[in-house]
Amino acid sequence: MTVPSVNWNYPTAIKVGPGRIDELPDHCRALGMERPLLVTDPALAPLPMLEHAERACREAGLGCAVFHDIKGNPTGRNVDDGVTAFKRGRHDGVIAFGGGSALDAAKAIALMVGQDRPLWDFEDVGDNYLRVNVSGMAPVVAVPTTAGTGSEVGRASVITDESAQVKRIIFHARMLPSIVILDAQLTVGLPPRITAATGMDALSHNLEAYCSPFYHPMAAGIAVEAMRLIKEYLPQAVANGADLQARQQMLVASCMGATAFQRGLGAMHALAHPLGALYDAHHGLLNAILMPYVLKANQQAVAPRLETLARYLGLPQAGPDAVLDWVLALRKAVGIPHTLAEIGLDDAQADRVGRMASQDPSAGTNPLNLSAEQYSQLFRAAIRGNL
Structure with a gap:
């Protein structure tokens, strides 16, 4: 058997344990965020856990706002709308909060806020990732509320191209969130x-x-x-x-x-x-x-x-x-x-x-x-x- 030559990349800083969501403002600040955009889905937006996270950020002096216009299978339009919200609020980072749909959309939004190409130009095909303006990407703290996709440690987002009726994988190694919070208390209410x-x-x-x-x-x-x-x-x-x-x-x-x-x-x-x-x-x-x-x-x-x-x-x-x-x-x-x-x-x-x-x-x-x-x-x- 020929000994293979391959490239390996492994995850990020992960904060594990119940109650660690209380550290969210500190982790945002560690990444240079003063005005994070909290990206979540419509089902989570009215829940106490979301209000708790948003309030904690504001009490710590962070100018936090919430964006939740995301479908269960997030679309290119959802990402575009999130980018608009990010720029309109003059945000400087993203909190990805929720299940796989919210995490994928949030990572794509953080990618796209500093790009001058359309989203589909970064589909995971060939060397498209080289088109990314890395300096324009926003930092991300990821907070999963379901135990399924693992998108919090992924370097890609799966986004639906509605016009073509196909899911596309958007990829760049820097899409990997810088800090992840795995807090079991956030998943307790899941049906x-x-x-x-x-x-x-x-x-x-x-x-x-x-x-x-x-x-x-x-x-x-x-x-x-x-x-x-x-x-x-x-x-x-x-x-x-x-x-x-x-x-x-x-x-x-x-x-x-x-x-x-x-x-x-x-x-x-x-x-x-x-x-x-x-x-x-x-x-x-x-x-x-x-x-x-x-x-x-x-x-x-x-x-x-x-x-x-x-x-x-x-x-x-x-x-x-x-x-x-x-x-x-x-x-x-x-x-x-x-x-x-x-x-x-x-x-x-x-x-x-x-x-x-x-x-x-x-x-x-x-x-x-x-x-x-x-x-x-x-x-x-x-x-x-x-x-």
């Missing part, structure tokens, strides 16, 4: 169904990263331990949302997933991205439903890795089906539907979905090089429940 969907999203990141053919042993090790945490703590977090230990461990596992997927993702995300763009469905729930179908399709290509994972997780069996059986049991335990039809999707656009999935960047690190037709077949299987 069980969202806890389940976001937790399964974290599992999808770790599982796909672990199965990727890309060489990155550190990422693979992180993914394995994160999956152990999810196995132990996701059912607890869904059953008892006030369990701070379970909530904190799930935030950590989510953060680990986005760290691990520097190794790459796969067919789950290759399908979830076009489905989110076409149907505006919840990203984490899509990954959760797609997971066993994709795992079955890739199973023979990753059988040795799955056997190793089964032993690490302490599953009853260690054969190729052990991980699949565990995923199916976990989904059932936390209330994830078995088919895409159960959340209102049909196969009318199956051919289009297959083409879009085969062209998605996540397809490039799937263990198997699947064709557009194979992606269409996978989509149809997930619609009908054919494993």
Whole structure:
């Protein structure tokens, strides 16, 4: 085997523990912010946790304002509107506060406030990242309120191009937030169904990263331990949302997933991205439903890795089906539907979905090089429940 030559990049300063949101003003000041724009989503905007964070900043003398005009699958228009709000308020930094949609939008806003090119010029294709005026980017403090996407330690944002009906990945290494606060108290009020969907999203990141053919042993090790945490703590977090230990461990596992997927993702995300763009469905729930179908399709290509994972997780069996059986049991335990039809999707656009999935960047690190037709077949299987 030839020893590979690769580039590795790992995360940022992470403040972990309940109550650490109280440090938010200090972290803003450490990054030179005096007038941060707090970017969140409409569901969080009226909640006490948001008011607490905003008030803490103002009491510390920071000129904080809130922007929350963001969809569940954030769009280019949302980013443009956020940039307008940033400039109108003469802000000098961004607080990314919320779930994956708010974090992705906030990072894209912080990127775009100092650019003279349109957003799509920075899509993660070729060397487009070299077009970024790095000096124009605003600093970011990230505060996740769900344990799913791990966007707080990501160097990219997934933004929907509504005119083309496609999700685009906007990338630059400096999009990685400078400081992250993982405070389990902020996730306590999350409903069980969202806890389940976001937790399964974290599992999808770790599982796909672990199965990727890309060489990155550190990422693979992180993914394995994160999956152990999810196995132990996701059912607890869904059953008892006030369990701070379970909530904190799930935030950590989510953060680990986005760290691990520097190794790459796969067919789950290759399908979830076009489905989110076409149907505006919840990203984490899509990954959760797609997971066993994709795992079955890739199973023979990753059988040795799955056997190793089964032993690490302490599953009853260690054969190729052990991980699949565990995923199916976990989904059932936390209330994830078995088919895409159960959340209102049909196969009318199956051919289009297959083409879009085969062209998605996540397809490039799937263990198997699947064709557009194979992606269409996978989509149809997930619609009908054919494993």
